[in-house]
Amino acid sequence: MAKEYLIGDFLKRIKRPIKLVDDQDYKLVTIKMNHNGVVLRELKKGAMIKSNMYQVKKGDFILSGIDARNGAFGIVPTELDGAIVTNDFWYFEIDESIISKRLFLELTATTWFDEICKRGSDGTTQRIRLQKDKFFNQIVLLPEGNEQEELLEKILSFKKGQSHLDSEIINQKELTTQLKQSILQEAIQGKLTEEWRKQNPDVEPASELLKRIKAEKAQLIKDKKIRKEKPLPPITEDEIPFELPEDWVWCRLGEIFQTTSGGTPNRSNSKYWNGSITWYKSGELNDGLLSANSQEKITELGLKESSATLFPEGTLLIAMYGATAGKLAILGRDATTNQAVCGFYKNQLIESEYLFNFLMANRSKMISESWGMSQPNISQTYLKNFVFALPPLGEQKRIVKKVKDLMKTVEQLKSEITRSEKHAQMLMQAVLKEAFESKKEVYAE
Numbered sequence: 001m002a003k004e005y006l007i008g009d010f011l012k013r014i015k016r017p018i019k020l021v022d023d024q025d026y027k028l029v030t031i032k033m034n035h036n037g038v039v040l041r042e043l044k045k046g047a048m049i050k051s052n053m054y055q056v057k058k059g060d061f062i063l064s065g066i067d068a069r070n071g072a073f074g075i076v077p078t079e080l081d082g083a084i085v086t087n088d089f090w091y092f093e094i095d096e097s098i099i100s101k102r103l104f105l106e107l108t109a110t111t112w113f114d115e116i117c118k119r120g121s122d123g124t125t126q127r128i129r130l131q132k133d134k135f136f137n138q139i140v141l142l143p144e145g146n147e148q149e150e151l152l153e154k155i156l157s158f159k160k161g162q163s164h165l166d167s168e169i170i171n172q173k174e175l176t177t178q179l180k181q182s183i184l185q186e187a188i189q190g191k192l193t194e195e196w197r198k199q200n201p202d203v204e205p206a207s208e209l210l211k212r213i214k215a216e217k218a219q220l221i222k223d224k225k226i227r228k229e230k231p232l233p234p235i236t237e238d239e240i241p242f243e244l245p246e247d248w249v250w251c252r253l254g255e256i257f258q259t260t261s262g263g264t265p266n267r268s269n270s271k272y273w274n275g276s277i278t279w280y281k282s283g284e285l286n287d288g289l290l291s292a293n294s295q296e297k298i299t300e301l302g303l304k305e306s307s308a309t310l311f312p313e314g315t316l317l318i319a320m321y322g323a324t325a326g327k328l329a330i331l332g333r334d335a336t337t338n339q340a341v342c343g344f345y346k347n348q349l350i351e352s353e354y355l356f357n358f359l360m361a362n363r364s365k366m367i368s369e370s371w372g373m374s375q376p377n378i379s380q381t382y383l384k385n386f387v388f389a390l391p392p393l394g395e396q397k398r399i400v401k402k403v404k405d406l407m408k409t410v411e412q413l414k415s416e417i418t419r420s421e422k423h424a425q426m427l428m429q430a431v432l433k434e435a436f437e438s439k440k441e442v443y444a445e
Helices: 101-108 111-119 132-136 146-188 191-199 206-222 300-304 352-361 363-369 380-385 393-444
Strands: 002-006 011-014 025-031 038-045 053-055 061-064 073-075 089-094 139-143 249-252 259-261 273-280 288-290 296-298 316-319 328-331 341-344 387-390
Touching: 025 061, 061 101, 073 101, 101 111, 101 146, 111 132, 139 146, 146 191, 146 352, 146 393, 191 393, 206 249, 206 387, 259 380, 273 300, 316 352, 328 352, 352 363, 352 393, 363 380
Parallel strands: 288 328
Antiparallel strands: 002 139, 011 089, 025 038, 061 073, 061 089, 249 387, 259 341, 273 296, 316 328, 316 341
């Protein structure tokens, strides 16, 4: 049989007020959303804490009054025994004469309790939180006696199978990541276009293409359109990572591309901001074609009176340092960037998407070789000296197409994995629905 209960019948909110000692350190708790657990937020001296605080103990079921509807609840772990929380956190005793603690905790790991918290929350858009009466007065149907044990066994059995499925999904995700890297690596080594080279034996070799690029660069310097830079050193054998196909050639990126970094106008000058010129931060680079509106824009005056550069459409961007180091994008519009971004101006004799694929294939290498005190710092000097595998122009185009086609297949595989994840979630919901709806029918009879 099953029986209807109010949430307040079996969840009893408790409070353990604590008087803080000024010179004592206290552990403050926070709860991550989406069922990601109860964790330490910070250590703080009692003198620095101005709110009324309450003590929690290991094993307490606790939730965030603000974010419970987003899965912010869990069990206080052993290492946070005696930690403190504000009144925004609710913790409870569970009446085990109504529901076993073990079953309840297993249910909170599903969407069952998420929905209870959503229904029990209310307020304005910015201040939605659990409402006492609305939360505790909800009616739920609970199995009794042996039926609770049966439901618990069913959930645990399902979770065991789901654990294997989750492991397989994680493995499949890792394999797709490896597959993408393998495609890029084979692309820049010429392995994807072996058949194309057999069918096109008379293309202009990359050595001649390189001569043309250098000649054009020399003319631009002569015409004073670009500045002459210090010659780059010859490539040594130790720098060559793999053998190239016959008509390819090694060169340095600085030999064939013009680069510069962006800049940020003075933020204290309002005349520089909220204009019409797109201004991307490094965090907005998306590893693809970047044409979305930027989060911020600058004015013509801001561009003119700062180190910012207006990069033309087709420029390849790379984030140089910080958490986003190595992120890439090809501009789909004219745009400026902050100083954490380096731009490779488009070269008509080199496919920008081939350069993109080459840098993407080498991203991990660039980051590992450019690690500073606490974060990667991919300098322009490093980028200019980076050795580049240059194929004939026609083969570059073929490589770009081949990579696009193969990446579509990878994306299809990723979509299948996502569908498997959603299917697993739906299965758990079906288990709960079947359990609770069947009990409801019995109760109705």
